[in-house]
Amino acid sequence: MSDIKGKVLKHGEQTRTMHWVHLICFIILGCTGIAFYWDINFISNIFGGPANASLVHRWTGVVFTVGPTLYILLNFERFARFIDTISHISKDDIGWLKVMGGYIPGFKPDYIPPQDKYNAGQKMLGWMIILGCLIIILTGFPMWLWRYELPAVFLSFCYNVHFWTAIIMMLLVSGHFFLAAIHPTSRVEFGSMMLDGYIDAEVSSHHNAKWFNALQKVE
Amino acid sequence: MSIFSEKSGITRRQFFKGTGMLAVTAIIGGAFAKFGFDVFAASHKYIEERIAGLYTNDQKMVLRKSHENPEVAKIYKEFLSPGEIKPVSEKAHHLLHTKYGKDIPAFIEELKNPHHEAPAAKASGHEAA
Numbered sequence: 121m122s123d124i125k126g127k128v129l130k131h132g133e134q135t136r137t138m139h140w141v142h143l144i145c146f147i148i149l150g151c152t153g154i155a156f157y158w159d160i161n162f163i164s165n166i167f168g169g170p171a172n173a174s175l176v177h178r179w180t181g182v183v184f185t186v187g188p189t190l191y192i193l194l195n196f197e198r199f200a201r202f203i204d205t206i207s208h209i210s211k212d213d214i215g216w217l218k219v220m221g222g223y224i225p226g227f228k229p230d231y232i233p234p235q236d237k238y239n240a241g242q243k244m245l246g247w248m249i250i251l252g253c254l255i256i257i258l259t260g261f262p263m264w265l266w267r268y269e270l271p272a273v274f275l276s277f278c279y280n281v282h283f284w285t286a287i288i289m290m291l292l293v294s295g296h297f298f299l300a301a302i303h304p305t306s307r308v309e310f311g312s313m314m315l316d317g318y319i320d321a322e323v324s325s326h327h328n329a330k331w332f333n334a335l336q337k338v339e
Numbered sequence: 340m341s342i343f344s345e346k347s348g349i350t351r352r353q354f355f356k357g358t359g360m361l362a363v364t365a366i367i368g369g370a371f372a373k374f375g376f377d378v379f380a381a382s383h384k385y386i387e388e389r390i391a392g393l394y395t396n397d398q399k400m401v402l403r404k405s406h407e408n409p410e411v412a413k414i415y416k417e418f419l420s421p422g423e424i425k426p427v428s429e430k431a432h433h434l435l436h437t438k439y440g441k442d443i444p445a446f447i448e449e450l451k452n453p454h455h456e457a458p459a460a461k462a463s464g465h466e467a468a
Contacts, residue, residue: 125340127342127343129342129344192361197347197348197349199360200349201349201353203353203356203357204352204357207356254368258367261375262371269383271378321341321343332343334346335344337342338343338344339341
C-alpha cells in the first residue's frame with residue numbers, strides 16, 4: 121500500500137442514483153420473473169398475486185430501460201469515459217486476468233499489474249451487463265406488446281433467451297455483489313457506489329493505480 | 340485531507356467510443372423494433388383480409404340461414420319431429436347435441452334408449468349443441 125492520504129470521488133451522484141435504480145429494478149424483476157416462471161405463489165403474493173406481479177414486472181422493466189437511457193443521454197461524458205475504459209484492453213488487463221487479480225483463494229501472485237478505474241474483471245462484467253441488459257430488453261418488450269402478432273415460434277425463442285439471459289445475469293450480479301460487498305480485499309468499493317461516492321486514496325492508488333495517477337487534486 | 344477527482348471533459352477517442360456504442364445500440368434496437376412493427380402490420384393486414392374473405396364467402400352463399408335450408412326443414416319434418424318443424428324436439432336433442440364424458444357405454448345406451456340419459460354426462464354438465 122502507498123502512503124497517500126485522502127479521498128477519491130470515484131462515482132458521481134448521478135451514477136450512484138442510476139446504479140441504485142437499476143439495482144432495485146433488477147431485484148424486483150428477478151423476484152417477479154422467478155415467481156411466475158416457476159409458479160411460486162409465495163413470491164407473487166408479495167406483489168399482490170400473479171396478475172399484479174406480471175404488471176409490476178412489465179412496468180419495472182420500463183424503468184429498467186428508461187433509467188439508464190436517461191442517465192446516458194444526460195451524462196454522456198460519464199458514459200463515454202466508462203465505455204472507453206471498459207473497451208480498452210491492455211497488457212496489464214491480460215496480466216491481471218492471468219492471476220485473476222489475486223482473488224483466487226490460496227493463490228497469492230507476486231505481481232498484480234496496475235489497473236484502470238475498473239480492473240479487467242470489472243471490464244468484462246461491464247460488457248456482460250450491457251449485453252445482457254440489451255438482450256433482456258429486446259426480448260422482453262415483444263413478449264408484452266406484440267404477443268398476439270408475433271409468430272409463436274419467435275415468442276418462444278424470446279421467452280427462452282429472456283429466461284436464460286436473466287439466469288446468467290443473476291449469477292453475474294451475485295458474483296459482483298460478493299466481490300463488491302463481502303470479499304475482504306474489495307468490499308471497500310461498496311461505499312463508493314452505494315453511499316457517498318468516495319473511496320480512500322490509499323486503496324484507490326493500490327487497486328486502480330493507472331487511473332489514480334491521472335486524477336487531479338481538488339482540495 | 341486531500342480530495343482527488345477525475346478531470347472534467349472527454350477526449351476525442353472517448354467521444355467516438357461513446358457515440359459509437361449508442362449508435363450500435365440504436366441500430367440493433369431499431370432493427371429489432373422495425374421487425375416487430377412489420378410483423379404487427381402484416382398480422383393485422385392478414386386478419387383484415389381474412390375477415391373480408393369470410394364475409395364475401397358468406398354473401399355469395401345461396402342459403403345463408405340454417406332455418407331457411409329446405410334440407411334441414413325436410414329432415415325435421417320426416418325424422419326429427421315427424422309432421423312438423425320443431426328444432427328442440429326430443430329426438431333432435433338426443434341426436435344433435437354433443438355430450439362429453441368418459442362413460443362411453445352409457446352414451447351408447449342413451450342413443451339406443453333416449454329416455455335414459457347417460458349419468459356421467461348429466462353429472463359433468465358438459466354439453467354443447
